[in-house]
Amino acid sequence: MKHETSPFESSETLATLLASTPLLEESWRLCSHANAAAQGSFSVSRVGEVAYVAFSAVQTVGIWPEDRRGNLVEIQSVCEGVFDSFPRGGEEAVMVHGGLLQLFVLFYNSQIFQQKILEIVNECKSVVFTGHSLGGPIASLSALWLLSNIQTNSSSITVFCITYGSPMLGNEPFSQVILQERWAGNFCHVVARHDLLPRLLFAPSYMFDSQFHALFQLWHLSMTAPYFGQIGLQILVEKKDELFNKVLACVACRSRGGGDQETSLFWPFGSYLFCTDKGTICLDNEGAIVKFLYFIMMKGSATSCIEDHLEYGKYVEKACWQYLLKRSSVDACFDESSNDAGITLALQSLELTTQEPAYGDAKDCLLKARQLGCNRNLNNAKMAVNLAKITPLRAQIEWYKAFCDDSDEKLGYYDSFKLRTASKKGTKVSLNRLRLGWFWDELINMLQTNKLTHDFHKLPKYVNAAQFYKLLVEPLEIAEYYRNGEHKKKGHYIEHGRERRFKIFDKWWRDRKVGDEENNPRSKFASLTQDSCFWARVEEARDCLYQFRGETEKGNRTLLLEKIEKFEQYASSMVNRKEVSIDVLAENSSYNLFREEWKELKSQSQLLQPHFPGFQDGMVQ
Template sequence: MDDAAAEEEASMFETSHVLGALLASSPLLARAWDRCTAASAAAPWFVHGEDGGKVYVGFSGVQAALTAAGAAVAGGGADIFAPVSLGGDAAGRMFAPLVAAEPDPAATGEPVAVQALALQCFLKLCCSPDFQMLLNQIRGKAVVFTGHSLGGAVAALTALHYLCISSSSSPPAPPVLCVTFGSPLLGNEALSRAILREHWGGNFCHVVSQHDVVPRLLFCSPDAVPAHIIVGMQLQQWPAWTRHTGAVSTVTAHMADTDKDVLRQLIQTHVGAVAVEQKLAASETTGGSPYRPFGTYVLCSPEGAACVDNPTAAVQMLYATFASQSSAGAESPEAAHSCYGELVLKMPHHLLLKRWLRVDDDMPATPNYDDGVSLALEASGIDVMAMEASTARHWLKTSKRAGRRPSLNCARLATQLGRVTPCRAQIEWYKALFDAEMGYYDAFKQRRSPRKYTKVNLNRIKLGCKQMMNS
């Protein structure tokens, strides 16, 4: 098959919009968000409970915000969200598979690292007897770790730790999923590579609304990160924050006084710089942000959701959705960061509405794949006529497709059939040797068949096992 035919076959089906619609129509996001709100309201480290045969563990970021409030007021954003290596004694043991398989930092330029605040809170959480009891309770069960804002970063670290301790278990551990809502970036590019190397990218689902600034703020260079924005956004999700004074009231007041247009321009500039850097395939610039995404990003808006599981495409889409002209002045940063409960309720109802694309009568007909990309753009909040639509369309097309190509599926089926056909031919020959009085199965049970036919009977058993597995 030539390259043109292969490309055409690879582009038969667009998955970003379909996966987003499937996820939005399931109860997973709504159940996860319920745990997030319960954790934020109670402000413990975590809450948990079973629902639909799964254990949902919701993490609160309030404790992390309270820890960082003083430093945020003093302007210590560079220290709060500075990357910290996982190669230390305590962290190295907890995340051994990620660190042990890490290439030489001298060759790659950076070790596996995560943000300091999330790691500090996670290590403190691990010392809690309640957390150790939780790990014992959920062992052997399907688990969904979830969190909003800073709680999402703690949830992601917990999920990584749980995957690390479960990777060597036998039999394999049940499914583990981490769902974050509006969470800041957690780790650097080395962490993203390590997660891909361990094939854990599919265990992480990051839900990001079109106007939310928190998931995009750590694309800023470390000395330019407005830490009071992230901390203040988290504290506003806590119902009791109005009763606190001191650093809590100061950081929330500072956040409220921030010029929203300046904040938007700051984020757009730094995310755009990272996006351009990736387009040029340039090495990491000095003084730029060390943080990069990993896992699947669910870019959602009131119009729906689109899934992107390629880290490079995720950066481009985070920039395109935020920079889209349709989002200018739409809502305040505070509202955009707390809108996830409303979004997870609206998206399933929106899927019931009839959808059509706005096209010009003079335009030529487009393939179904291109129509699917247009639906994914609209679902993520980008108008198909917007300036950023062409860039976003390109990265949706180049992002990794889910599943095998049809040609690979055909080759796999042909290979399996080639292994089965000789076995079936032997059995048919074996059956023809016996008359109607004594069937081939009864003959073998009563040991009336020669020993040389034992291999044929083993093939019969093998085929029976395959049929049971396929059914």
Template structure:
């Protein structure tokens, strides 16, 4: 199989085939049946047991009927995005680390207020403990209709977070969360955290073509015109009544056509704006996560890429007449699932001639487009096809493979720096050799290799920031370890260049004013890779490390040398105490590194900056020992020098 055939195969199977598989399986029917029971009952959830799995369904009727959710002030109550507060933060700890924006500022996880309150209320009940007991070590399907899907999603996240923090926690053996017409529950940071943890595949959000509820929270609820809040209020009340009925099939409310058309146009406009902002990395209040199963009478198509999900939420909605079914679609998932399942074997898909003229790739896109309910002649069909192609071609994976090849090509640059380091270790160490440029020709080659490696890693970070790499990229030890090795090897050279050019005199010291952001990002990667960082922490060395484990070690040496120099001429006792406090702290820190053998042998080279600092410190302590009594303030600070 050549590479093109392999790519086409993956394109074909990622959307339409997965959607068809889901539609033909009993999962959706079983999950929806459990949702009907939950909506019709008086409890917040029901548990259904089958031979293969335990289904836990959460009621959407109770939450939809709450005053907060159904009030006219939609944005100020149930659907308001709020950060994780103290108790919730502990339950969802792996998600609470947050992400950084382009400026490196941490962005908090925001969750839908009503859903979070509902979950926390459930968490504090005895029924929740019984639920934990019912689901422990079993195959579990969590499900919910409407706002009940939000609580189901949060319970799924709770289980995943618990097993991540405590491997022996009482959690299901396997987990799948299926929601029907669920509103969005979190922001961009939550979506990225779920992708980072590789949990997206455990969530499947079933969305009908013209259901407004999964699209509602793209609108600015706090500033929504009064006529629309009134319509939505009435719709939610009507849906609640329909959910509580055993059939749960039809809304009892019939709105005037002009009102429905205006509301659909308003929602469509804001979905379009949200998807446009997403391409510019604007972090709005809500963003989808997990897999989305877009369903129409023509079939189902599964999409996992968040950007494509946003686009399809808009394009599927504007296809056909959304206003004609706005009252019914949200409570008609049972009819839709039955229709898809019944029609799948008998419906004629595409003309036979098209099968003969199209490749697997093109056929996969056409079938996915049809399953989403978007006809080839419909408005937005061309754009939808382009986004499906982009989503189905798995471009991020191809970019990742391309980066792996480029990493191999820059490996000789890294190897030459390692060779250079080995040559310098016994004299003054490669930090000082590079800083002083003892061998200009050789040092020039090392400098070019340093620059090439920096360009490669900056490009990688740019691609990651632009969502051009798989979202689980940082779960791959290969890249985390490669970034850590690069940082430990090359950052000392960056520090040397910084001080060689005297930049510390104009900008300030390296640690606070000169460190490249890439190294801060790599620090975060390494610290978040629990397995790698734990292995490094538990390792007991019998000989010195190949690379000093603190990549900023030489910047700290430079600051310590300046402190020692300043201490020689400082007359102010208060400032002198501060200087010696820093010097003694650094001395203790380095002694710990040396004792644990976490420094490279070049640190102890006879003419290294560190060895020179140690000698200067000894000389100064000897001088202070013979100083006049007026210097007694220093004796206490330096431990009786």
């Protein structure tokens, strides 16, 4: 018998939540209200301490601009200050559809929108953003804007977003950032079986002539505003089938992982709730979502996709996960596992029968998606075991630090490792440093590929372990960087050499819940310097001193002196607050060498007086 998968994966939990609460009914009710109002409007409703914000489907936006890149723009580029708090991502730019982003900015700049959101944040515990059709991306961007600002403003409001028939919004790096920030669970996109709009942006703009742009605008009005329906259908009687077939071909290409660069621009994020007359199925695996966007559309037509786009109210009434689980008519054989039977029922709910050509592919895709989801808790347990296994490696580095701090050489932890000679002790510590890095890199990779639970990065055990690792090991990483002269090839460590894992751990530590005890002043020096990049700042300050001695241009000398003075004040404040380890104050440490060099330079150079008239002997403590 095959291994049974757990039913408690995130997508199934979300589906159960939506089916057992008024979220779907209430959000769609407000969407309908917004659609009936004026173009470009939004509606707000409150149910207890939950606020609903719905955006009208009737908007004007260029879906197929002349730009072959699909009008993708960086999310921070449209309006300064709006998405400044949104994560930047990795090497590839985080991009969204420029026209859809501009629609959100129009709402954002509205005084009434700002006023309503401020009232909601101050008075409600939860907010649900929702939108039908082109209102969906505006709802998604509103939720993302609030989520990114919650982190900055320390607000406790819960944010959720439900869209109906929404087009794609951004590229794959955009989806990855949402996944990495653990925001994917805040979004659910409801998609009818044949609705074209959620698949529309899989088709690159160059496939369509300029006539299609105007035709689409009218078609969209026919879908979102019924009183335009007859006009739209009459004009599109010849073109609508061509449009449908071109988009379906692009979706098929994407589902197989093919296509050129343009067909790979847009990518799903969050969970997708696929709906038919017979039931629903919820997926949160992006690859599976793309495949199912094709599987359940194969027998559609241009007419059926218009009908489906207008009938989300009907699907909302029938979206009940319990109904799916309790269905009695099952084609599956009795010797199938309960997991196989459940998958068969799920595919039947999307009207995919065993006679369908795509049934086998859809079943394999769904099975893999479920296995990925249910394995998250198992992966959590495995990482807990692996964390315990690396504890001896960390303990050996702690012992090495204590040995260096007590050494007669009086170099301290950082400089002892940087200036080490060939020895078993130094080699073993360096190997342990690498092994610990491998463990944390694997953990981060699993987290960012959605193989761990959504709250993993908030578990105190891992937040504290990551912070301790960073404070203990990053000084060794810095020492190795400067020991090998990497700063001469790439530049200084903080900007050019710091591993991504340490930046991620910085964020984990900033986002943790801080107790009052952490604000109490220290009575003795810290066991580990609380700024893990302290030694990199020391190296940069010493380099500034070296550059100053050879610099003749007055402006550059001034800038160098300002940098040195800024670091000296920062370091002195850390020492005064006892936020450094005793190795910082070791007699022959790099920091003490910096203080001596800085003091000597001040006593020798009269040029410092005009730039820093407040300088006096003895300022360096």
